[in-house]
Amino acid sequence: MSKFDFEHEIDIAWCPGCGNFPLRKSIIMALNELNLDPTQVVFSSGIGQAAKMPQYIDASYFNGLHGRGLSVAQAIQSVNPKLVVIAEGGDGDMYGEGGNHFIHNVRRNPNLAHIVHNNMIYGLTKGQGSPTSPKGLETTVQITGVYNEPLNPMALALSLGATFVGRAFTGDIERTKDMIKKAIEHKGYAIVDIFHPCVTFNKVNTFQWYKNHSFWLDETHDPKDYRKAMDLALDTERLALGVLYQKEDSIPFDEAHPVYREDKTPIIHRKRDIAKVNELLK
Amino acid sequence: MKDSLTIVLSGEAGQGLQTIEEFLVEALSKEYYVFTSKEVMSRVRGGNNTVEIRVSNAPIYALRYTIDYLFLLNKNSFYRLPKRLTKDTVVFGEENFVTSEDKEKYNLNLETFELTKLAKEAGNRLFANTILFGYIAGMLKLSRHIGHELIEKRFEHRGEKMVLANQEAYDMGFELGTNYHMPKTIEKPESVPSYKIIDGNTALGIGALAGGVNYIASYPMSPGTTVLMYLANKGEEFGVLAEQAEDEIAALNMVIGAWYAGARGLATTSGGGFALMTEAVSLAGITENPAVVHVAQRPGPATGLPTRTEQGDLNLVVYAGHGEFPRIVLAPGKLEDGIHLAQRAFWLADKYQVPVFILSDQFWLESMGQMEPFEVDDRYLESFVVKTEKDYKRYDWTNTISPRGIPGYGEGFVKADSDEHDESGQITEDFDVRVKMHEKRLAKRELLLEDYQQAELVGPADYKQLVVGWGSTYGVLKEYIETTDQKDVAYLYVKQPFPLPLSMKSYFDQAENVVVVESNATGQFTNILKLELDVKVDHRILKYNGEPFNIEEINERVSEVLR
Ligand SMILES: Cc1ncc(C[n+]2csc(CCOP(=O)(O)OP(=O)(O)O)c2C)c(N)n1
Ligand code: SF4
Ligand SMILES: [Mg+2]
Numbered sequence: 001m002s003k004f005d006f007e008h009e010i011d012i013a014w015c016p017g018c019g020n021f022p023l024r025k026s027i028i029m030a031l032n033e034l035n036l037d038p039t040q041v042v043f044s045s046g047i048g049q050a051a052k053m054p055q056y057i058d059a060s061y062f063n064g065l066h067g068r069g070l071s072v073a074q075a076i077q078s079v080n081p082k083l084v085v086i087a088e089g090g091d092g093d094m095y096g097e098g099g100n101h102f103i104h105n106v107r108r109n110p111n112l113a114h115i116v117h118n119n120m121i122y123g124l125t126k127g128q129g130s131p132t133s134p135k136g137l138e139t140t141v142q143i144t145g146v147y148n149e150p151l152n153p154m155a156l157a158l159s160l161g162a163t164f165v166g167r168a169f170t171g172d173i174e175r176t177k178d179m180i181k182k183a184i185e186h187k188g189y190a191i192v193d194i195f196h197p198c199v200t201f202n203k204v205n206t207f208q209w210y211k212n213h214s215f216w217l218d219e220t221h222d223p224k225d226y227r228k229a230m231d232l233a234l235d236t237e238r239l240a241l242g243v244l245y246q247k248e249d250s251i252p253f254d255e256a257h258p259v260y261r262e263d264k265t266p267i268i269h270r271k272r273d274i275a276k277v278n279e280l281l282k
Numbered sequence: 283m284k285d286s287l288t289i290v291l292s293g294e295a296g297q298g299l300q301t302i303e304e305f306l307v308e309a310l311s312k313e314y315y316v317f318t319s320k321e322v323m324s325r326v327r328g329g330n331n332t333v334e335i336r337v338s339n340a341p342i343y344a345l346r347y348t349i350d351y352l353f354l355l356n357k358n359s360f361y362r363l364p365k366r367l368t369k370d371t372v373v374f375g376e377e378n379f380v381t382s383e384d385k386e387k388y389n390l391n392l393e394t395f396e397l398t399k400l401a402k403e404a405g406n407r408l409f410a411n412t413i414l415f416g417y418i419a420g421m422l423k424l425s426r427h428i429g430h431e432l433i434e435k436r437f438e439h440r441g442e443k444m445v446l447a448n449q450e451a452y453d454m455g456f457e458l459g460t461n462y463h464m465p466k467t468i469e470k471p472e473s474v475p476s477y478k479i480i481d482g483n484t485a486l487g488i489g490a491l492a493g494g495v496n497y498i499a500s501y502p503m504s505p506g507t508t509v510l511m512y513l514a515n516k517g518e519e520f521g522v523l524a525e526q527a528e529d530e531i532a533a534l535n536m537v538i539g540a541w542y543a544g545a546r547g548l549a550t551t552s553g554g555g556f557a558l559m560t561e562a563v564s565l566a567g568i569t570e571n572p573a574v575v576h577v578a579q580r581p582g583p584a585t586g587l588p589t590r591t592e593q594g595d596l597n598l599v600v601y602a603g604h605g606e607f608p609r610i611v612l613a614p615g616k617l618e619d620g621i622h623l624a625q626r627a628f629w630l631a632d633k634y635q636v637p638v639f640i641l642s643d644q645f646w647l648e649s650m651g652q653m654e655p656f657e658v659d660d661r662y663l664e665s666f667v668v669k670t671e672k673d674y675k676r677y678d679w680t681n682t683i684s685p686r687g688i689p690g691y692g693e694g695f696v697k698a699d700s701d702e703h704d705e706s707g708q709i710t711e712d713f714d715v716r717v718k719m720h721e722k723r724l725a726k727r728e729l730l731l732e733d734y735q736q737a738e739l740v741g742p743a744d745y746k747q748l749v750v751g752w753g754s755t756y757g758v759l760k761e762y763i764e765t766t767d768q769k770d771v772a773y774l775y776v777k778q779p780f781p782l783p784l785s786m787k788s789y790f791d792q793a794e795n796v797v798v799v800e801s802n803a804t805g806q807f808t809n810i811l812k813l814e815l816d817v818k819v820d821h822r823i824l825k826y827n828g829e830p831f832n833i834e835e836i837n838e839r840v841s842e843v844l845r
Contacts, residue, residue, distance in 0.1 A: 013709075038695070039689070039690060039692070039693060039694070039695070040690050042543070042689045042690075042696075044539065047700070047701075052709070055708055055709055058695065059695055060690075060695045060696045060697060061697050061698070061699075062539065062542050062569070063697075063698065063700055063701065064535065064538070064539075064565055064569070064698075064700050065535065065561055065562065065700055067531075068531065068532070068535040068562070068565075071527075071532040071535035072535050072536070072538060074536060074539070075497070075499065075535075075536035075537070075539030075540040075545075075547070076539045076540070076542060076543040076689070078523055078525070078540075079496070079497055079523060079543050079544065079545040080543050080544060080545075080690060082690065083543070083689060083690050100528050100529055100531075100532070101528065101532050103528070104527075104528035104532070257523060257525075258517060258518050259517050259518060259521060259523045259524075261518070262518070265521075267496045267497065267521050267522070267523050267545060268496065268545050268688075270496065270521040272491070272492075272494050272496070272520065272521075272660075272663055273520075274492065274658060274659065274660040274663070276519070276520070277488060277491045277520075277658055278657045278658060280488050280491070281488060281656070281657065281658065282478075282655075
């Protein structure tokens with residue numbers, strides 16, 4: 001048995017054949033290959049099928065509100081930068097309900113990995129359109145097909161100055177694992193948008209569809225090349241997988257924040273000097 | 283005999299009224315009893331703002347409505363104030379600050395006061411405030427050196443020249459003020475204890491620091507923002523991570539995340555912002571995650587009167603959040619309690635793993651008064667966080683309060699869940715577990731009442747009539763009790779309006795006549811008293827125009843309903 005997995009059987013709430021299963025494998029492999037101490041890893045998730053992931057990984061987690069996983073993760077990481085923090089959720093969770101936090105945490109550049117399960121649909125609530133649903137997709141609400149323009153998370157993150165922008169597809173467990181490892185290792189905010197089929201509600205963006213419409217970047221791609229990354233992100237016909245962009249000299253939130261400028265001790269480990277407080281009462 | 287003067291400075295935003303207020307309150311406090319407050323319009327420049335300074339020969343804690351000396355600082359500064367004048371009020375200002383119609387209509391005692399001209403004589407228009415400071419100091423026969431010392435303290439960092447020039451301007455005003463013959467005066471008290479001058483905002487900031495706050499995430503909204511600015515300014519020195527959130531939803535979720543990881547977090551906001559936080563309040567409830575939120579009330583609904591005061595959000599904090607879970611609401615009314623209750627809020631949140639609200643309001647936050655100096659101790663820094671063992675269960679239900687671990691401290695995992703969960707923190711849909719977990723959370727309500735912040739009785743213990751108030755009405759009601767001729771009335775100052783222990787009923791059982799005073803239109807606390815304690819309230823005195831209660835109207839409205 002590997003670390004981060006359970007000794008006993010667990011009852012998993014996903015549908016058979018769902019892309020979340022191979023993704024779970026990739027995440028557990030990544031954590032093991034990075035040789036992380038499970039007590040130092042924290043997941044923070046919202047609500048959705050994707051957001052249930054932390055339930056099935058043996059580590060600490062805060063399974064909070066729909067849309068707010070990133071806010072909680074950012075705070076955890078900033079009060080104790082020694083922890084490895086992973087924010088996780090679905091496309092509805094992270095790009096819809098949590099869209100504002102996505103935008104502003106790109107600006108903050110917290111040192112965490114942001115894993116977004118992008119099945120282009122709302123799974124848990126039974127098949128409504130998501131912010132990434134392609135035009136024309138017939139859903140339980142957009143019954144004649146989605147008519148709004150889909151959100152492009154990669155281009156949005158890049159335009160906001162994200163320091164690590166990556167995409168993966170659960171059809172390749174190994175490479176998805178590698179992407180997750182890189183995101184965790186990145187110093188700063190690292191988003192990995194992960195394509196995975198929802199076998200129950202999305203009959204268009206199937207395993208085969210993702211396979212046909214995506215390709216993995218090879219060594220010829222230079223992730224430091226911002227403009228190239230943007231070109232790749234804007235190409236919605238052939239969807240590039242891999243690290244689209246990684247900034248080299250990324251300064252994460254905790255290193256930029258004045259409270260850590262002089263003193264690197266996590267704030268949770270600092271002692272309050274009551275005599276100093278009493279000075280304020282003089 | 284207790285006597286007081288009300289001096290009002292009326293000008294516009296951006297004129298530096300706050301600086302004069304700070305100077306005056308510090309200086310006056312050395313030789314008088316003093317209380318000041320301001321009322322401002324919701325704009326950065328222009329409009330009409332006033333600073334209210336009340337000076338007395340005995341302790342005071344509230345505002346008087348009628349003005350004795352009114353200083354007009356520009357043309358626009360009179361029109362809102364005629365209601366507050368008496369036939370004896372003296373109005374200082376330049377000739378054209380009041381129209382001739384108004385002069386006649388209100389039969390004003392005008393005293394020409396050419397501040398702009400004086401400042402030019404002193405060498406710079408910017409000296410106007412210092413001259414005015416000197417004038418009022420001279421008028422009230424303050425020892426001259428007090429002003430000199432304060433000016434030195436404030437302008438020291440800008441060089442000696444600056445200090446001297448300001449002291450000269452002060453002297454110029456002081457001379458003129460000394461020579462002015464005041465129609466209404468008060469005796470200087472023989473001596474005044476050495477007080478700390480403080481406003482509610484600073485009291486809360488200091489209290490939070492003494493309660494161990496080391497994290498604040500908030501989105502600006504008046505009047506809650508000052509606490510954010512205060513702690514951000516103290517951040518590096520005290521190790522407080524201050525972050526401006528993108529919205530209030532983020533703010534409270536961040537604060538919850540910070541507590542989960544072992545910090546002591548605070549979010550500060552006003553009613554509108556708090557409304558956005560309510561889902562996260564409920565999150566704190568089910569995850570049994572501590573959280574502290576400062577809700578600084580202003581009149582609603584919606585944007586309401588952004589810079590005015592009200593006690594209209596008690597129901598909001600008592601009922602905020604879907605589902606059922608316990609919480610604590612604290613409402614400081616005394617400056618000391620701003621410190622004390624803020625300290626306690628963090629300790630209570632940690633101890634009982636519940637959301638704790640500090641409910642204040644614009645008037646209380648922004649008025650300055652004299653506080654007897656005291657020292658805080660570290661009792662509220664006591665941490666309830668445990669080191670986890672390998673098989674740690676976050677929601678162990680052996681006891682009502684499960685020991686709270688934090689990630690990274692110990693061998694165990696800390697699994698917190700907003701879904702209903704079992705002892706280990708895993709999602710469950712088992713109805714029996716649900717019932718047991720829900721009852722465990724709700725049982726904290728009885729437990730946390732063991733630490734109920736007792737109310738304070740002001741006045742005779744053998745009272746027959748009882749006036750009840752919560753939070754910021756403290757000053758005016760205390761002053762009422764101290765000055766009224768009615769000898770059988772006492773005032774109950776409630777510091778924790780929710781939840782209430784049944785033992786509090788005895789205060790009401792003793793009273794033949796109960797009067798509740800609150801700054802809202804529906805008597806929110808009165809209703810809570812009925813619901814929680816099943817007591818009878820005979821009269822409600824309510825106010826909701828956006829202004830705080832003043833002493834005259836309390837005198838009048840309370841005596842109307844007393845027997
Ligand atoms: C405030 C709030 N609004 C709505 C919901 C209902 N809800 C739960 S999950 C979800 C969307 C799920 O879609 P996604 O995030 O893409 O996750 P998936 O199930 O597809 O993995 C919604 C709308 C909620 N839990 N909370
Ligand atoms: S609904 Fe879709 S995404 Fe959710 S578990 Fe089933 S297949 Fe997976
Ligand atoms: Mg989805």
